[in-house]
Amino acid sequence: MKQALVLSETLNFHRAAERLHMAQPPLSTAIRKLEEELGVTLFDRQPSGLSLTSVGELVLPLMRSTLLFADEIRRAAREGERGEQGTLRVGFVGSSVYSVMPQLIRAFRLRYPHVELTIEESTTADLLRALEDHSLDVALVRYPVLAQTRAQITFLRADPLVLAVSTDSALADRTTVDLSELGNTPFIVYSESRVPAMHAMTMSAFHQAGIRPPIVQEAVQVQTLLALVESGLGVALVPATAAGYAGGGTRLIALTGIPEKLSFGLALATMRDTSVPTARNFVALAEAVAQSAA
The missing domain is CATH 3.40.190.10 (Periplasmic binding protein-like II)
Structure with missing residues (x-):
């Protein structure tokens, strides 16, 4: 189809062959074969020159659209394979x-x-x-x-654990707190069923620090833990990035006493x-x- 389109633009076999970087006889053969496949004559070959037939004027614009669409399909396929689409x-x-x-x-x-x-x-x-x-x-x-x-x-x-406390907590003015100090402090922890990894790591941190603090509530999302802390229900171990969720009634305090192997x-x-x-x-x-x- 590309050969027929180039020929329709030049209306000259010699110039079309030059643009297509091919010899003229193979181009003539290709055009004739295309006409035979379509069962129509696309070009009127007269001694005075080459011209499009009425069918050629109808069909060739459709060929141009088809080639553009095929190029778009090939481009999309290449970009899809590269993950660009x-x-x-x-x-x-x-x-x-x-x-x-x-x-x-x-x-x-x-x-x-x-x-x-x-x-x-x-x-x-x-x-x-x-x-x-x-x-x-x-x-x-x-x-x-x-x-x-x-x-x-x-x-x-890395996103280390910090201690979330309410601003009216006795711990609120501290800059650091050792986890071993919190053995009698009510804790809000991650849900054992919904957030098992964070729950297990929190329990492991308690065990390594030698404490068994009272668990007063479980929650799924860090926003919920912080809201419950702000309400005064207890304290919580949360990721340091939770600072983005912390309201004005909550403070996040650096923790010590957490083993290095508990990397969060x-x-x-x-x-x-x-x-x-x-x-x-x-x-x-x-x-x-x-x-x-x-």
């Missing part, structure tokens, strides 16, 4: 919105503006299940991940066998951002 379904834990997540999403949108992003907030446990069900492509989760999962976990950024942070979870090009690009970008931050 398509969709990406990203899950995240709420605490990531005040650290790595905005930076990652902004950088990804700048580099891949034609990728459609779908973003979903949930808990680490639910995000990992969504990855394994292939309803998400990547997820920003709390680290460490203690539950069994088929997902690959890549540590991105944010990580990227993906399925090892993912074939989604946009997900591969997101992973590479996330690792580059994490290295830059480090």
